Amino acid sequence: MITEQLRNEFLVRKDLTFLNFGSFGACPKPIFERYQQYQLELEQEPVLFIVKTGLEYLQQSRESLAALLNCPADDLVYLVNPSHAVNLVAKNFPLKAGNEVVTTNLEYGACDRTWEYYCAQAGAHYKRQPISLPLTTKEQFVEDFFKGVTNRTRLIFISHITSSTGLRFPIEAICAKAKEMGIPTFIDGAHGPAQAPINLNELGADMYTGACHKWMMTPKGSTFLYVNKAYQRMLDPLVISWGFNSTTPSHSSFLDYHQTQGTRDFSAFLCIPKAIEFMQQYNWHHVAKECRQLVHDNAQRFCDLVNSQPLAPVNKDFILQLFSIPIRTKDPVALKNVLFNEYKIEVPVMPHGDQVFLRYSIQAFNTQAHLDTLYNAVEDIIRTTDLIQVD
Numbered sequence: 001m002i003t004e005q006l007r008n009e010f011l012v013r014k015d016l017t018f019l020n021f022g023s024f025g026a027c028p029k030p031i032f033e034r035y036q037q038y039q040l041e042l043e044q045e046p047v048l049f050i051v052k053t054g055l056e057y058l059q060q061s062r063e064s065l066a067a068l069l070n071c072p073a074d075d076l077v078y079l080v081n082p083s084h085a086v087n088l089v090a091k092n093f094p095l096k097a098g099n100e101v102v103t104t105n106l107e108y109g110a111c112d113r114t115w116e117y118y119c120a121q122a123g124a125h126y127k128r129q130p131i132s133l134p135l136t137t138k139e140q141f142v143e144d145f146f147k148g149v150t151n152r153t154r155l156i157f158i159s160h161i162t163s164s165t166g167l168r169f170p171i172e173a174i175c176a177k178a179k180e181m182g183i184p185t186f187i188d189g190a191h192g193p194a195q196a197p198i199n200l201n202e203l204g205a206d207m208y209t210g211a212c213h214k215w216m217m218t219p220k221g222s223t224f225l226y227v228n229k230a231y232q233r234m235l236d237p238l239v240i241s242w243g244f245n246s247t248t249p250s251h252s253s254f255l256d257y258h259q260t261q262g263t264r265d266f267s268a269f270l271c272i273p274k275a276i277e278f279m280q281q282y283n284w285h286h287v288a289k290e291c292r293q294l295v296h297d298n299a300q301r302f303c304d305l306v307n308s309q310p311l312a313p314v315n316k317d318f319i320l321q322l323f324s325i326p327i328r329t330k331d332p333v334a335l336k337n338v339l340f341n342e343y344k345i346e347v348p349v350m351p352h353g354d355q356v357f358l359r360y361s362i363q364a365f366n367t368q369a370h371l372d373t374l375y376n377a378v379e380d381i382i383r384t385t386d387l388i389q390v391d
Contacts, residue, residue, distance in 0.1 A: 001286075001290070002287055002290050002291075002364050006282050006287070006364050006365075007364065007365045007367075009028040009029050009030065009278075010026055010028050010029070010363075010364070010365045011026065011027060011028070011029060011032060012026050012365060015344060016344050016345070016346050017343075017344060017345040017346065017347075017370045017373045017374065018346045018365070018366075018370075019345065019346060019347040019360040019361055019362070019366065019370060019371070019374060020346045020347050020348055020359075020360075020361055021214075021215075021321075021361040021362070021363040021366075022163070022166070022191060022214065022321075022322050022348075022359065022361035023348060023361075024213065024214070024220060025211075025213045025214040025215065025216075025217055025218075025220070026217065026363070027213075027217055027218065027219050027220075028217055028278060030274065030278055031217055031218060031219070031271050031274050031275050031278055032219065034270075034271050034274040035218075035219045035267055035268065035271050038054075038057070038267035038270050038271070039265065039267045041053070042054065042265060042267060050263065054266065054270070055259075057270045058078070058259065058266065058269060058270065059073070060273060061078075061269055061270050061271075061272045061273055062074075062076050062078070064272060064273040064276055065212075065224060065272050065273075065276070068193075068198075068276055069193075069198050069199070069200045069224075069226070070198075070199045070200055070201045070202070071200035071201055071226055074251075074252050074254070074255060075226055075227060075228065075229060075232070075254075076224050076225070076226050077224070077225050077227075077254065077255060077258040077259055078222070078223065078224055078225075078259070078266065078269040079209075079223045079224070079225055079258070080221040080222075080223060081211065081213075081221065081223050082108075082111075082188060082189075082190040082209045082210070082211050082223050083110045083111065083114070084223065084238070085209035085223060085225040086110075086111045086114050086115070086157075086186075086188065086209065087114050087238060088225065088235055088237075088238055088258070089186055089207055089225075089235065090114050090115050090117075090118040091118055091236075091238065092234050092235045092236055093118070093154075093155060093234070094154075094234065095118070095119060095122035095124040095154060095155075096122060096123070096124065097122065097123030097124065098123065098124070098125075098152055099122065099124040099125070099152055099153075099154045100124065100125045100126075100127050100150065100152045100153045100154060101115055101119055101124065101125070101126050101127065101153075101154065101155045101156075101157055102127045102129055102145075102148050102149050102153050102155070102156050102157070103115070103126065103127065103128055103129065103156070103157045103158055104128065104129055104130075104131045104145065104158060104159070104169075105128040105129065105130050105131060105353065106131055106159070106162050106164065106165055106167070106352070107128070107157075107158070107159055107162065107188070108159065108162070108163045108164075108188065108190065111157070111188055112126070112128070115157065124154075125152075127148055127153075129144070129145055129147065129148030130144075131144060131145065132144065133165070133311050133312075134309060134310060134311050134312050134313075135167065135311065135312035135313070135318055136312075136313070138170035138173060138317060139173075141169065141170055142170060142173045142174060142177065145158075145174065146177060149181070149183065153183055154183070154184075155183065155184055155185075155186060156174065156178050156183055156184070156185045156186070157185075157186045157187075157188065158171065158174060158185070158186075158187060158188065159187070159188045159189075159190075159191075160187050160188065160189040160190075160191065160192040160196060160198075160208075160210075161189070161190075161191035161192060161195060161196060161320065161322065162191075163190065163191070163350070164324065164350045164351075164352035164357055164359070165311050165324045165352065165357060166311075166319065166322030166323055166324040166357075166359055167311055167312055167318055167319065167324075168196060168316075168317065168318050168319065168320055170317070171185075171187055171203065171205070172202075172203060175187070175203055175204045175205050176204065179204055184206040184207070184231065185204075185205045185206050185207070186205070186206065186207040186208070186209075187203075187205045187207070187208045187209070188209060189208050189209060189210035189211075190209070190210065190211045190214065190223075191211070191214055191215065191322065192208075192210045192215075193210040193211070193212055193214070193215060193216045194214075194215035194216040194217070194279065194284065194288070195214075195215040195288065195320050195321050195322075196320060198210070200226055205226075205228075206227070206228045206230070206231055207225070207226065207227050207228065207231060208225075208226045209223060209224065209225045209226070210223065210224055210226075211223045212224065212272055212275065213268065215321070215363075216272070216275045216276075216279070217275050217278070217279075218268055218271045218272055218275045219267070219268040219271055220268065221268045222268040222269055222271070222272065225258075227254065232252075232253075232254040233253070233254075235254070235257070235258070236257065237257045237258050237261070239261050239262070241260055241261050241262045242260045242262070243255075243256035243257050243258070243259060243260030243261070244256070244257055246260070282364070287364050288320075288321065291321045291362040291363060291364065291366070292316060292319075292320050292321055292362075294362050294366065294367075294368065294371070295319060295320070295321055295322070295323045295360075295362050296314050296315070296319065298323070298360075298368075298371045298375075299314045299319070299323050299325075300314065301375065302323075302325045302358075302360075302374075302375065302378070303325055303326070305375065305378060305379060305382075305390075306325060306326075306327050306328075306358075306378065306382070306388060306390055307390040307391070308325065308326040308327065308328075309326070310323075311324060311326065321361060321362050321363065322359060322360075322361050323359065323360055324350070324357035324358070324359040325357060325358045325359070325360075326355060326356070326357060327349075327356050327357065327358050327388055328356070328388065328389040328390070329349070329356055329387055329388050329389065330386075330387075330389075331387060332349040332350070332351050332356050333349075334387060335349045335358075335381070335387045335388065336348065336349040338381065338385070338387065339374075339377060339381075343373070343377040343380075345373060345374055345377055347359070347360055347374060358378070360374060
């Protein structure tokens with residue numbers, strides 16, 4: 001059971017109904033305090049921290065995360081965000097004219113732009129395979145997705161949990177089928193860690209990036225990139241620095257290239273063991289289960305209010321701690337502003353293609369009362385304005 005003690009661990013403003021954990025996360029007090037301790041240590045002796053002790057902490061952090069993800073620690077590097085990770089792979093992936101990178105039409109906009117840019121440079125095609133909504137079964141999703149795969153496909157890039165729709169994709173089946181076909185896979189798991197179980201050894205993805213500053217609750221700018229050893233040599237760093245062709249190389253050029261990037265504060269990376277400890281302390285498997293149940297219990301209620309339907313069956317195969325309500329509005333920005341300015345609700349209104357979604361996120365500090373506040377606000381907006389159309 002989620003306790004008041006746990007709810008009070010979060011720093012989120014109490015005057016807001018905060019239903020947007022999915023965008024950037026929020027750091028609990030014990031993890032934030034550890035972050036500040038590392039930053040203080042850095043400033044007290046920056047040389048020692050940057051060239052010695054910080055690197056030792058970094059190794060400990062990677063080992064802790066690797067145990068959670070079930071993969072070798074040396075197959076992980078830390079980056080500031082998933083967009084950085086996608087750029088790193090997209091810039092280096094060996095594409096030629098006529099090749100294809102296959103994805104869905106429901107991916108994160110920054111990643112779409114990255115792949116479109118680098119595919120255009122190579123004369124390759126970034127193929128956004130249409131996915132019909134609502135989803136029905138995992139098997140149907142896999143069948144529909146692989147209709148876009150051809151003998152020109154060189155990589156499959158797909159979300160674990162999408163941003164705008166909040167849908168969990170069956171990446172286990174996608175990776176398994178891709179492996180049978182000899183096609184490498186790169187999973188955008190920005191929303192994956194601590195929202196969905198991740199076992200990288202069993203998953204078999206060739207590359208996976210996940211944001212620790214979202215559902216794992218670390219400080220902002222904390223993301224990992226996992227790369228199978230077969231693809232590590234492919235990845236030159238985006239920033240060439242001391243680790244490239246190092247005069248004192250370590251056992252791994254993968255770590256040298258991407259870990260040694262000049263002067264920077266990497267304290268956020270070091271807080272991952274504390275975040276894992278925090279989740280273990282509060283039995284996070286059960287916390288996440290309760291959050292998920294709250295999401296599910298309210299899903300149809302919200303859809304009925306705005307005269308729409310869920311984007312997939314409301315179960316843990318497709319929906320975890322995010323739920324996107326399809327709405328009809330001519331002005332998403334105005335609706336978002338009204339919800340925040342007039343009702344003090346932090347919740348995203350997310351356009352994607354020709355659709356718009358009102359997406360709520362549920363974390364340990366959220367209660368039914370928060371969702372009731374959102375429901376009442378939407379009901380009031382429908383009654384008093386033309387910002388949401390229900391007919």
